Amino acid sequence: MSDAIKKFQAHAGRIIRLNEAAGLLGWDQQTFMPPAAAESRAEQLATLSELIHEMSTSKEMGDLIASAEAETAALDPDSDEARTMKKARRDYDIATKLPTELVAEIARHETLSHEVWVKARQHADFAGFAPSLKKMFDLTRQKAECLGYTDHIYDALIDLYEPGMKHADVAKMFSEMKPGLVELTHAIADSSNPVDNSVVHGDFPGDKQREVTLKLIDAIGFDRKRGRQDEAAHPFCAGFNRNDVRLTTRIDPQYFSQAMYASLHEAGHGMYEQGSPEHFEGTVLAGGVSLGIHESQSRLWENLVGRSRAFVGWAFPMIQEAFPQKLGSVSSEQFYRAVNNVEPSLVRVEADEVTYNLHVLMRFELESAILSGKLDIDDLPDAWDTLSEQYLGIMPPDDGKGCLQDVHWSAGLIGYFPTYTLGNLVSGQIWNAINKALPDVNALMAKGEFAPILEWLRTNIHQHASKFEPSELILKATGEPLTSCYYVDYLTSKYSEIYSL
Ligand code: ZN
Numbered sequence: 001m002s003d004a005i006k007k008f009q010a011h012a013g014r015i016i017r018l019n020e021a022a023g024l025l026g027w028d029q030q031t032f033m034p035p036a037a038a039e040s041r042a043e044q045l046a047t048l049s050e051l052i053h054e055m056s057t058s059k060e061m062g063d064l065i066a067s068a069e070a071e072t073a074a075l076d077p078d079s080d081e082a083r084t085m086k087k088a089r090r091d092y093d094i095a096t097k098l099p100t101e102l103v104a105e106i107a108r109h110e111t112l113s114h115e116v117w118v119k120a121r122q123h124a125d126f127a128g129f130a131p132s133l134k135k136m137f138d139l140t141r142q143k144a145e146c147l148g149y150t151d152h153i154y155d156a157l158i159d160l161y162e163p164g165m166k167h168a169d170v171a172k173m174f175s176e177m178k179p180g181l182v183e184l185t186h187a188i189a190d191s192s193n194p195v196d197n198s199v200v201h202g203d204f205p206g207d208k209q210r211e212v213t214l215k216l217i218d219a220i221g222f223d224r225k226r227g228r229q230d231e232a233a234h235p236f237c238a239g240f241n242r243n244d245v246r247l248t249t250r251i252d253p254q255y256f257s258q259a260m261y262a263s264l265h266e267a268g269h270g271m272y273e274q275g276s277p278e279h280f281e282g283t284v285l286a287g288g289v290s291l292g293i294h295e296s297q298s299r300l301w302e303n304l305v306g307r308s309r310a311f312v313g314w315a316f317p318m319i320q321e322a323f324p325q326k327l328g329s330v331s332s333e334q335f336y337r338a339v340n341n342v343e344p345s346l347v348r349v350e351a352d353e354v355t356y357n358l359h360v361l362m363r364f365e366l367e368s369a370i371l372s373g374k375l376d377i378d379d380l381p382d383a384w385d386t387l388s389e390q391y392l393g394i395m396p397p398d399d400g401k402g403c404l405q406d407v408h409w410s411a412g413l414i415g416y417f418p419t420y421t422l423g424n425l426v427s428g429q430i431w432n433a434i435n436k437a438l439p440d441v442n443a444l445m446a447k448g449e450f451a452p453i454l455e456w457l458r459t460n461i462h463q464h465a466s467k468f469e470p471s472e473l474i475l476k477a478t479g480e481p482l483t484s485c486y487y488v489d490y491l492t493s494k495y496s497e498i499y500s501l
């Protein structure tokens with residue numbers, strides 16, 4: 001490694017360690033921090049983020065990148081060094097293209113608009129939130145103009161979450177899957193063989209849930225010597241580096257499958273971080289590459305594996321033993337049907353595998369229309385209700401359960417939603433590739449043997465960490481560019497059988 005690259009790595013390494021420390025403080029805030037520490041924690045985090053921003057955008061950083069780039073110019077563009085500098089240049093350009101005043105104004109407005117949103121949502125008062133939302137979209141438009149784009153203003157925003165992805169790609173992905181999904185959702189609603197999910201509701205003692213979820217994440221391969229699981233109001237995974245990955249789950253003593261699937265989901269994120277290779281440790285190439293690819297890992301373990309008949313068949317005797325009173329006379333097949341209940345609901349975060357993507361589609365269509373000036377903020381509630389009726393067949397009783405339900409827009413996360421669906425599609429495409437590589441994958445899962453699945457993911461996804469752009473990674477791992485067909489086929493065949501369609 002040349003001198004210039006070494007110097008850059010040393011500077012970038014310090015920023016990475018500061019980010020890890022900030023992440024740990026954030027994790028603590030949502031798990032164990034005493035309430036009175038909130039103010040000092042906010043100060044600690046603000047100080048760290050200021051320092052990180054200064055170091056990431058300094059002239060020194062610019063010079064270090066420029067010298068290192070000069071030395072990588074002659075190298076193979078796929079070498080680790082060249083990819084490191086490509087990633088560093090991208091991060092630096094994004095951080096320095098935005099004027100400091102705009103960044104500060106957005107940050108101030110985020111805090112303010114979040115507070116207004118919390119109240120507006122409580123009282124289902126869209127008119128109270130509309131001025132804040134207008135300002136948020138205006139600021140976001142300014143941000144997109146500074147970042148730059150060629151085709152659609154949306155491109156500048158989604159690129160922040162899913163490098164390389166464009167509005168046209170997302171529109172294509174949805175137009176391919178929309179007819180099939182809408183049709184399947186309506187057919188399930190009219191099915192003569194509905195699912196009874198009462199077996200997962202009732203008395204499920206919390207300590208037993210904790211034990212069972214740990215057994216499940218251990219079994220699929222989450223390494224608790226390099227991570228742990230705790231509890232939080234909103235489950236999340238915080239991976240500081242490959243050797244320190246924190247999962248959280250949510251235990252509701254009256255509802256078992258929530259904790260079970262939150263744990264499998266977060267462990268999927270966690271194993272991706274744990275699979276980042278040792279030689280990228282402390283560099284800009286370490287860790288998961290994008291939100292969409294991250295979500296493909298969590299959804300794969302949660303749904304394609306965790307909600308399969310083979311997985312449930314293996315896990316159910318252990319679950320039944322933990323809750324003999326509630327599940328003693330329940331069959332594995334009843335449990336399998338219960339955890340695969342599909343029911344159009346108003347709220348995205350409660351949605352099942354089938355209807356989830358329709359929630360995302362609505363949000364994508366609406367935010368694109370607002371950004372490109374085709375939809376006025378004042379007309380958002382009506383536009384929301386119309387799409388809800390059209391796609392999900394249900395109409396929100398008020399805006400609190402309608403267009404005010406998500407935190408994202410109030411927090412300036414515009415262009416973010418499609419990464420959820422992208423994750424689902426990629427999970428379907430990866431699962432298809434795994435089935436080709438491991439034709440007996442169902443037999444393996446039925447025996448509780450998950451190592452071959454994790455091994456495939458390690459080799460084809462995890463070991464590349466952030467070296468390649470998401471689209472390159474998908475092509476490398478599955479042999480074809482992103483397509484929605486595998487995911488839609490998976491949903492159609494699975495749910496046609498469950499609901500006798
Ligand atoms: Zn997730």
